[in-house]
Amino acid sequence: MRQKLIVIGAGMASGRVIEHLVEQDPDAYDITLFNAEPRGNYNRIMLSPVLSGEKTYSDIVTHDDTWYAEHAVTCRFGEHIADIDRVAKTVTSENGDVLGYDKLLFGTGSNPFMIPLPGHDLDGVIAYRDLEDTERMMAMGPEKKVVVIGGGLLGLEAAAGMAARGADVTVVHIMGHLMERQLDEAAGYLLRKALTEKGITVKCSANSKEILGENGHVTGLSLDDGTVLPCDLLVMAVGIRPNVALAQASGIAVGRGIHVDDQMITSDADVLAVGECVEHNGAVFGLVAPLYDQAKVAAQTLQGQTASFVQKELSTKLKVTGCDLFSAGDFADGEGREDIVFRDPARGVYRRLVIENNVVIGAVMYGDTADSNWFFGLIRDKTDIADMRDTLIFGPAFQGGTPLDPLAAVAALPRDAEICGCNGICKGQIEDAISAGATDLGAIRAVTKASGSCGTCTGLVEQVLAHSLGDEFVIPAAQPMCGCTDLTHEDVRRMIKSQRLTTMAAVWQECAWKTTCGCHVCRPALNFYLLADWPLEYQDDPQSRFVNERKHANIQKDGTFSVVPRMWGGITTPDELRAIADAADKFGVPTVKVTGGQRIDLLGVRGEDLPDIWRDLNAAGMVSGHAYSKGLRTVKTCVGTDHCRFGTQDSTGLGIKLEKELWGSWTPHKLKLAVSGCPRNCAEATCKDIGVVCVDSGYQISIGGAAGMDVRETELLVQVATEEETINVVKAVTQAYRENAKYLDRIYKWMNKVGLDWIKSRVVDDLNERAALVARFELSQSIYRKDPWAEHVARQSDTYRPLANLSLEAAE
Amino acid sequence: MSNWIDIAALQDIPQRGARMVKTAHGCVAVFRTGEDEIYALDNACPHKAGPLAEGIVHGKAVTCPLHNWVISLETGLAQGADEGQVATHPARVEGGRILLDITCLRAKAVA
Numbered sequence: 003m004r005q006k007l008i009v010i011g012a013g014m015a016s017g018r019v020i021e022h023l024v025e026q027d028p029d030a031y032d033i034t035l036f037n038a039e040p041r042g043n044y045n046r047i048m049l050s051p052v053l054s055g056e057k058t059y060s061d062i063v064t065h066d067d068t069w070y071a072e073h074a075v076t077c078r079f080g081e082h083i084a085d086i087d088r089v090a091k092t093v094t095s096e097n098g099d100v101l102g103y104d105k106l107l108f109g110t111g112s113n114p115f116m117i118p119l120p121g122h123d124l125d126g127v128i129a130y131r132d133l134e135d136t137e138r139m140m141a142m143g144p145e146k147k148v149v150v151i152g153g154g155l156l157g158l159e160a161a162a163g164m165a166a167r168g169a170d171v172t173v174v175h176i177m178g179h180l181m182e183r184q185l186d187e188a189a190g191y192l193l194r195k196a197l198t199e200k201g202i203t204v205k206c207s208a209n210s211k212e213i214l215g216e217n218g219h220v221t222g223l224s225l226d227d228g229t230v231l232p233c234d235l236l237v238m239a240v241g242i243r244p245n246v247a248l249a250q251a252s253g254i255a256v257g258r259g260i261h262v263d264d265q266m267i268t269s270d271a272d273v274l275a276v277g278e279c280v281e282h283n284g285a286v287f288g289l290v291a292p293l294y295d296q297a298k299v300a301a302q303t304l305q306g307q308t309a310s311f312v313q314k315e316l317s318t319k320l321k322v323t324g325c326d327l328f329s330a331g332d333f334a335d336g337e338g339r340e341d342i343v344f345r346d347p348a349r350g351v352y353r354r355l356v357i358e359n360n361v362v363i364g365a366v367m368y369g370d371t372a373d374s375n376w377f378f379g380l381i382r383d384k385t386d387i388a389d390m391r392d393t394l395i396f397g398p399a400f401q402g403g404t405p406l407d408p409l410a411a412v413a414a415l416p417r418d419a420e421i422c423g424c425n426g427i428c429k430g431q432i433e434d435a436i437s438a439g440a441t442d443l444g445a446i447r448a449v450t451k452a453s454g455s456c457g458t459c460t461g462l463v464e465q466v467l468a469h470s471l472g473d474e475f476v477i478p479a480a481q482p483m484c485g486c487t488d489l490t491h492e493d494v495r496r497m498i499k500s501q502r503l504t505t506m507a508a509v510w511q512e513c514a515w516k517t518t519c520g521c522h523v524c525r526p527a528l529n530f531y532l533l534a535d536w537p538l539e540y541q542d543d544p545q546s547r548f549v550n551e552r553k554h555a556n557i558q559k560d561g562t563f564s565v566v567p568r569m570w571g572g573i574t575t576p577d578e579l580r581a582i583a584d585a586a587d588k589f590g591v592p593t594v595k596v597t598g599g600q601r602i603d604l605l606g607v608r609g610e611d612l613p614d615i616w617r618d619l620n621a622a623g624m625v626s627g628h629a630y631s632k633g634l635r636t637v638k639t640c641v642g643t644d645h646c647r648f649g650t651q652d653s654t655g656l657g658i659k660l661e662k663e664l665w666g667s668w669t670p671h672k673l674k675l676a677v678s679g680c681p682r683n684c685a686e687a688t689c690k691d692i693g694v695v696c697v698d699s700g701y702q703i704s705i706g707g708a709a710g711m712d713v714r715e716t717e718l719l720v721q722v723a724t725e726e727e728t729i730n731v732v733k734a735v736t737q738a739y740r741e742n743a744k745y746l747d748r749i750y751k752w753m754n755k756v757g758l759d760w761i762k763s764r765v766v767d768d769l770n771e772r773a774a775l776v777a778r779f780e781l782s783q784s785i786y787r788k789d790p791w792a793e794h795v796a797r798q799s800d801t802y803r804p805l806a807n808l809s810l811e812a813a814e
Numbered sequence: 815m816s817n818w819i820d821i822a823a824l825q826d827i828p829q830r831g832a833r834m835v836k837t838a839h840g841c842v843a844v845f846r847t848g849e850d851e852i853y854a855l856d857n858a859c860p861h862k863a864g865p866l867a868e869g870i871v872h873g874k875a876v877t878c879p880l881h882n883w884v885i886s887l888e889t890g891l892a893q894g895a896d897e898g899q900v901a902t903h904p905a906r907v908e909g910g911r912i913l914l915d916i917t918c919l920r921a922k923a924v925a
C-alpha cells in the first residue's frame with residue numbers, strides 16, 4: 003500500500019528528495035507538495051544570472067507541470083501549511099484543508115534576516131530570496147539608485163546584477179572588507195577593485211543607521227557617520243535564519259534550525275527535514291552542496307534504507323562575471339598552521355594556502371581560479387603535500403617551479419603611473435626613453451629628468467630599466483623594507499602615490515608582499531605612509547602601531563607607562579602644576595621628572611590607570627604631549643622679549659603658536675622644534691629638527707639639527723620677516739618631510755638624501771608649492787590635530803583594562 | 815580534563831591585537847590574529863618579561879614591545895636567533911566567544 007508523504011516547501015533540497023524517491027521507488031508514496039511560493043521547484047541559486055540578464059526564469063525551472071504530472075506529485079503551490087497535528091498525523095493548509103500523512107518532510111528553507119532599522123518596513127525595502135525579489139530588482143534600470151546592505155555573496159550578486167542593468171548601485175558593508183567570511187583582506191581588496199571597475203560604489207566599515215522614506219516609500223539610507231545615500235530600492239542581504247516557526251509550533255525540537263539526526267529524522271520519528279531549515283550536529287547550512295547530500299539520505303531513509311549524512315568541506319564561488327574568486331576550507335582557529343602566499347600584481351592574482359601537518363586545510367584565490375578544483379581536491383582528500391610544498395602554490399601545471407618575480411610590482415604598473423614625482427615623469431616616458439636608447443640611470447636622467455631631483459624614485463627607475471632590458475641591466479642591490487617585500491621604502495612610497503593605494507591590503511597586493519599581513523617592521527611604516535598620503539581616505543590602524551603610539555604613552559621596562567602632558571612652549575601655570583601634583587598623588591606615580599623638553603613627565607603609571615589620569619589632566623585643560631610619537635614632540639622656547647634684556651622677538655609666543663599649529667601631526671620620525679629669542683640661542687634651536695632664531699630683522703629658520711645619537715647643527719633654510727611667514731615655512735617643510743621621507747629618518751637624514759637645495763626649491767623659492775604644501779598639511783591636521791587622550795577616554799577606556807580577571811576562578 | 819570558560823566576545827580584542835587576562839599565577843595575554851584565531855600566552859617575554867599583549871601582532875607571531883623579539887603564538891618559542899619560550903595555554907573560539915581552559919591555568923598555579 004502506498005503511504006502518504008506530505009512535503010512542506012518546494013525548495014532545492016526537497017525537490018531533490020522527490021526526484022530520488024520517484025526514481026528509486028515510484029510506488030512507495032503518494033506525494034503532496036505544498037509551497038508558499040506560487041510556483042514549483044526552481045534553481046534558486048540561478049536567480050543571480052536571471053537578475054543580470056544572462057538567463058530567464060524559464061531556464062531555471064527544475065521541475066515543470068508535466069514533470070509533476072508524470073510522477074503523480076500533487077501540487078499545492080501558493081499555499082502554505084499553517085498547522086500540524088502530530089498526534090492525529092495531519093497538516094492544515096492555509097485555507098483550512100486538513101490532510102493526513104504517514105511521513106512528513108520539512109523543506110522550509112530559511113528566511114532572510116532583516117535588520118530592524120527604523121524604516122525597514124517601508125515599501126521598496128526588500129531581501130534577496132525569491133523570484134519576486136528578483137523581479138523587483140530587474141526593474142532597476144539606468145537612472146535608478148539602489149543601495150545594497152551586505153557585502154557577502156548574496157549582496158554582491160544582487161549589486162552586480164543590478165549594475166549590469168545600468169542601475170547606480172552602492173554596497174554598504176559593516177566589516178572592513180568584502181565577503182569577510184570567505185575571503186581574507188587581500189582577496190577582499192581585489193574583489194572590491196573589480197566591483198568598483200563595474201561602476202559599483204563600495205563602502206566598507208559602514209554602519210547603517212536609518213532607512214529614510216517619503217509617503218511610505220524608501221528614499222535613502224543614512225549611515226552612522228552622517229552620510230546619506232539616496233535610493234529607489236534598498237536590498238538587505240545580511241544573512242538568513244532557518245525557517246523553523248512551523249516546526250517549533252508543532253513541538254518538534256529546534257535549536258538554531260530543526261534538529262535532525264544523521265538520517266535526517268527530527269525529534270518525531272515520522273517527520274524528516276532537509277535543507278537550510280535543519281541543524282545537524284550544531285551546524286546550519288547555506289549552500290546547496292550539503293543539501294543535496296541531505297536529500298539523498300532523506301530519500302533513502304524514507305525508503306527504509308540506512309544511510310547517513312556526513313558534513314564535508316565546502317567551497318564558495320561568486321557568480322559575478324569577471325570576479326573570479328574561490329574560497330574553501332578553514333582559516334580560523336587552530337595551532338600549527340602555516341601560510342603560503344603568492345601575488346601577481348600584473349594579473350591581479352592572489353593565492354593563499356593554509357597548511358597544517360603537511361595537509362592543505364584552506365585556500366583563498368582571486369583572479370586565477372583555474373586550479374581551484376585541484377586545490378579543493380587536496381583539501382578534501384587531505385593529500386600529503388610535503389613533496390611538492392615548494393611549488394605547491396603555482397598549481398598542478400607548474401610542478402617544476404618558477405621563481406617569484408621580484409620585478410612583478412613594477413611590471414604591473416600602467417604606463418601612466420607617475421614614477422618621478424618631482425618632474426612628473428610616468429613609467430611610459432621612461433620606457434620610451436629606454437626604447438630610444440637610454441640604457442642606464444644616467445641616460446634616463448639626462449633624457450627624462452626622472453630621479454634627477456630628490457632621487458627617492460631611483461629604485462623604481464632602475465626596476466623599470468631592469469624590467470625593460472632584462473639581463474642587460476643589473477640592479478644595484480638596495481635594502482628592501484623588510485623580509486615581506488623586495489621593494490625599498492622609497493619604492494613603496496612611490497607605488498602608494500602613483501597607484502593611489504589607499505589601504506594596506508592594496509599595498510600588500512600591488513607591491514607583491516610575500517606575507518599575508520606584513521610584520522612589525524613594515525606595518526608601522528605603511529601605516530604612516532598611507533595616513534600621510536591619504537589623510538581623508540585612509541583609516542589609521544592602531545594595530546600597526548608600536549605600543550607607545552597605540553596607547554599614547556611611553557612603555558617602561560617594567561610594563562608601566564609614562565605620561566607627559568603638553569606644556570605649550572614650556573609655559574605652565576600654577577593650576578596646571580597643581581593638577582599634575584594631584585594626579586601624581588591620586589595615581590601613586592613613583593617618579594615626577596622635569597624632562598629635557600621643558601615639561602613634566604609622570605613615570606611609572608599603570609596601564610589600567612591611563613584613561614583615568616588622562617581624564618583628570620584633560621579636566622585641568624591639558625592634552626597629550628605626544629612624548630611617545632613619531633610626530634610633533636616639543637617646541638622649546640626661551641623667555642624672549644617678554645623678560646630677557648637681549649630678546650629681539652616674542653620667541654615664547656611664536657613657539658606656542660607653532661606648537662598649537664603642529665601638534666597631533668604624525669611625521670616619519672619625531673619632530674622637535676625650538677625658538678630662541680636671539681643668537682645666544684638659549685632654547686638650543688640650532689640642534690633641533692627645525693629651529694628658529696629670532697634676530698632684529700626677523701626670523702632665521704634652519705633645519706636638520708639633532709642632538710641624539712648624532713649631534714648636528716642645523717643649516718639655514720631661509721630668513722623671513724614675519725611670524726606668519728615663519729609658521730608657513732615651518733608647515734611647508736614639515737609637510738614636504740611627511741610626504742617624502744623614509745619612515746624613521748629624522749629631517750637631517752632625509753636632507754642628506756634629497757639635499758637642502760631641493761627642499762629650498764620647494765618651500766622657499768616656489769611660493770605656489772609652498773602654499774600647496776601648507777594646504778595639504780592643514781587638510782591632514784583637520785583630522786589629526788586633536789587630543790588622542792580625550793578620544794580614548796571617551797571611546798575606548800575599556801580596552802585599557804584586563805579582558806577578564808580569573809584570579810579567583812583559578813585559585814578555587 | 816579540560817574546563818573551558820567563557821572570557822569575552824571575540825570582538826573585544828581587535829584583529830591583530832591582544833588583551834590581557836589576570837589569573838592567580840600572573841597575567842595571560844590573549845591574542846587575536848588577522849584571521850580571527852585566538853592564542854593565549856603568558857604575558858611575559860622570555861627575554862626580560864616584556865608585556866607581550868602590547869606587541870604588534872603579525873601572521874601568527876607577536877613582536878615584543880620592549881626589544882623586538884618575535885614570539886610564535888603557536889609554540890611560544892622565540893623566532894630567529896633568539897632563544898627562549900613562553901608558556902602557551904589552550905584557547906579557542908566558539909560561536910563568537912573566546913574560551914580559555916581554566917584547568918590548565920589552575921594546574922599551573924598549583925605546580
Ligand code: SRM
Pocket residue numbers: 556557558564566595596597598599600601602603629635636672674689707708709710711712748
Ligand atoms: C623623558 C626624556 C628624558 C628626560 O627625562 O628628559 C626622554 C626619554 C626618552 N627618550 Fe629622549 N627623552 C627626552 C628628551 C630627549 C632629547 C632632548 C630634547 O628633546 O631636547 C634628545 C636629544 C635631542 C634630539 O632628539 O635630537 C633625546 C634623544 C633621544 C633619542 C635619539 C634620537 C636620535 O635621532 O638620535 C632617542 C631614541 C629614538 O628616538 O629612537 C630617544 C628616546 C627616548 C625614549 C622614548 C626611549 C624609549 O623609546 O623608550 C625615552 C623614554 C623614557 C620613558 O620611558 O619615558 N631620545 N631625547 C625627554 C623627554 C622630552 C619631552 O618632554 O618630550
Ligand SMILES: Cc1cc2nc3c(=O)[nH]c(=O)nc-3n(C[C@H](O)[C@H](O)[C@H](O)COP(=O)(O)OP(=O)(O)OC[C@H]3O[C@@H](n4cnc5c(N)ncnc54)[C@H](O)[C@@H]3O)c2cc1C
Pocket residue numbers: 010011012013014015016017036037038039046047048049050081082083084109110111112130131132156159245248276277278279287288289290291293321
Ligand atoms: C539569489 C541566491 C543565490 C544563491 N546562490 C547560491 C550559490 O551560488 N551556491 C549555493 O550553494 N547556494 C546558493 N544560494 C543558497 C541556496 O539557494 C539555498 O541554500 C537553497 O535554495 C536552500 O534550499 P532549501 O530547499 O533548504 O530552501 P528553499 O530553496 O528556500 O525552499 C524553501 C521553500 O519552502 C517554502 N516554504 C516555507 N515555509 C513554508 C510553509 N509553511 N508551507 C509551504 N511552503 C513553505 C518557501 O516558500 C520556499 O519556496 C543562493 C540563494 C539565493 C537566494
Ligand code: SF4
Pocket residue numbers: none
Ligand atoms: S638617554 Fe633617553 S633613551 Fe637613554 S636611558 Fe636616558 S631616557 Fe632612556
Ligand code: FES
Pocket residue numbers: 859860861862863864878879880881882883
Ligand atoms: S623583554 Fe621582550 S624582547 Fe626584551
